[in-house]
Amino acid sequence: MAAFARSYTSDPVDVIISDYMSEVNMTIGAARKVDSTHLTPDMGNAFVGAGPAFEASFLEALEPALEDLGRYGIKVAANAGNADVQGLYKIVVEMVRKKGLQDKIKVAWISGDEVLPAINEGLKNGSSKFKNIYTGQVLERWEFEPIYAHAYLGGMGIAEAFRQGAQIVICGRVADASPVIGAATWFHEWKREDFGRLANAFVAGHLIECSTYVTGGNFSGFKSLEAADRWVDIGYPIAEISQDGQVVITKQKNSGGTVTVHTCSSQLLYEIQGPWYFNSDVTAVLDQLWFEQLGPDRVALHGVQALPPPPTTKVGITARGGFQAEAWYFMTGLDVAEKARMTEAQLRHSLKRYSDKLTTLSFSVLGTPGVDADNQNAATCIFRVFAQAKELKDIASGKFLRPVIDNIMQSYPGSTFHLDFRLGIPKPYFEYYVTLLDQAKVSHVVHFNGRETLIPPPTITNVFAERQPSQPSTQLQVDLSKFGPTERAPLGSIVNARSGDKGSDCNCGFWVAREDEYVWLKNLLSVSTIKLLLGKEYDESRVPKLEIERFELPNLRGVHFLFRNLLDRGATSTSTVDFLGKNCAEFLRARYVDVPVRFLARGRL
Template structure:
């Protein structure tokens, strides 16, 4: 197929395993009025990767009955929510020939493939709708072989630890694959392609490569498709979900039912982001900036197929709900790909008390001292024991709920018996009679029952060690690794402060208010790291922002979250995106072992931005007279 003259229209119908299920069917049904070529769905995260890995290993060994209880009702090692979304869409997908690519296979892609084929056959669509599956992301044998022959130490890209020093035993390893397998499956005639851990943006790369018949060497086009994939892989996020400007969506009820995005990608790599017709939310320069700044870790954005260079990126509002992507640069991909290794970490439990009104810090100190004493006969077996206050009571609050916050007790241990109810939950709730004034605990004791958790380790594997294959029509096709690659430094470029500093007093009189009154921000998780990007509307505000937000200033804004004594050490990296009027920070190890095992409640790092926006700084008064969006 030669490159087509029109753009390919790719719809993003899911951003996680817990996204709403209706978007795929809605896109397919609306085809006559709002045609699309491909629907992509992203289901993978570090949380469900570890759960899928545990289910796959348990299903194979049938030897971890207690661990299975943690996983809740018996479930597959693939993402069943994809099946729920696909079934009502199938007839329209077949009618209009819309292609689908989804990374819902998790740790059992072949199992998902079988379920989808059975569903297609039951609907009498087997002759029309052809299904392919992608393998190669399960790489624990390659990791073990590399350790055995000494070809790699498999350093953790977040902590610097080497794998043989990790105290946990790996049970599964997911490699992040590129989009070339998806492209090949479409070329061979597949309409639905199910994958495991292809990278979030890889389905969009694959769809664009197929539609325009791009070659691997077309790095500029691939880089633009890669960023387009990043823009729509989180579904609603680029349309106004998780957006610090969300209050602008209240008008006309646009925040009630936020729509799903569409990326239009031309044969030369040009990208326009839009959304479903007649849907809520909006697509603007600012919603696009928000999503762009999410989960990146520096100016280099890596995929197995290409590296996108982001520091010159910008967006142009072409019309209502139509935004063009500009300024993406390309470099070859690295010779390695990211690998997430899962291990069984142990067991965890928690309990909550409620504290209301006055003297909450003193009430918390009293309770912690009492509970440490009560738990002392058992806590030497705990690997983690953490106490925290969630929220603060409203001053002169107009209701009791508004004056109440949560005191959380959290524990982890190697064995379930080490935090059994009589060793954790019982001592915690037995403390009530000697407690603070108003002492009240949460009656949902299920939180205090030990449940297994997973540890997650992220490293790199040579792409040549990955057996990336397409399975379609009773044949296998091997996808070779890229021949043109570039080795990058371990750390991204970082500026501790802006290059040309300006005295902030030049901006005139100031008032001390929350940073977020004039600054947008967005944050997210990658392993144990958390990223946070800030941006503003006006150019003079950006001059002020990049001078204000040095690494030293951000350390102060993080407050107690920046703990210099923590191991592994928290480190901060910074770079500027002048065309976005943005400053981006990477907080290494802020999430302390990552989403699956952290003791914090912001396990996905999404609220870090909102916390930092709430911190008070001296803001020029003249900025407050302007509109924000």
């Protein structure tokens, strides 16, 4: 933030947006907001963390930027308020005052995202069952007690705050892209029915919401950055949005990283769930989208289609799930599978008198020892034991950690456990339930200069089917033998991919650089093929059931998959180490398929 503000004269921006919210810190913020006195200080607070219910790191970013923000009049919109928006607002106002900038910098805050009372009222009067959008479960049958509910707000409150003269707008759970929608609506004086323009701003917001993800971070083509000496100090992105909604993505001058069609494709495919992309203000339709490289680090967005927003908005409900702990052993060299089987059998026996109280007990091997490795670290992998229980006493150290480490003398050759036992100390975890709430039930309010302005819900909406359009295989089938001789090789030899989490779901998008490669890719990657590539991750006995949805993005040369319930119950309670789903793409890229030799000769990008 300070770098953007300081560089205004040579690299000007009108608005700096900051997206701080994720499902992980939403649950932590919620737990900090509500009464947690039933948790013992050494157990509960060790995980929840002593601290505010807002994102304190926003203050670290804002404080050194304030003088330049005041000097150049740059506006700021941030959803760092989490579960205590007013609390963060008061601190920012005081910070501005201490720097003597109160006459220049005016601060507003947005309320309305705290909706647990509306959820409870809806349950009481029977107006909604509040079905979980991932699992189909209804809220009254959820076995956990809600403690907090965040609604995802749109950008119209931010636009109104800017219109009234605010320079900094503090928000809670506005959707990730809502600050960009709000900024563009204010700047260009758009109307709420300008859906085409709003949809472009929405996609622009999605592209830059994760900061350096669109400039080379978390990018499967990352090796290309090394050749250009751009691995270090990957620059932050800038979205240029015109009056008619045209979008160009670029980045800070004199920084590392890059902005290309491929980095933009990577971020576009991140955390979407189908061709319909929902926000409280607009629905963007993505399947005809494409990017154009205008020049170095300048990419234009094209082909976004628009529909009105749904009448509902997403709500994330937090509950205390129980407690969890884990322990690690190191296994080296030969016979790792047999060593793991032996250890699991021994530990199941040792834990047998306690395990009936555990809700989860899992054993897994992380990694594979290198073949004929020339150093011991490369020959070592991790054996992980993970457990959850509803009650602290049922997973206390004497009932989990101690039996696990006491097994060492009878275990496999070279048996060694990790000496950092902190992971084995029980800590609370949270359950997260995602549902929909009528936007008319949300009291979306701008607080500025002693007045409150209610932001009404959209008057034009569109009701969508519960499931997005899905196509199990490509419509026009082509015999894969027509692409010539093949070689067994990793899919990622020529295919880029990107994945991420949304509640219990994981998405994964694949794309290639050339048209003939796309014809091959969309014919190869059917739902049936992706099940084979998922291997043991595709478990038909999983509850809730793992379902797969697919759609194509022909102008992006991409194929997108949604893996419903792959992440168990979501990032805050899943037993998998890939709790954010970010490594699913890299796992699938490493799977071997028959790749046309002529494609391999070209390279990936």
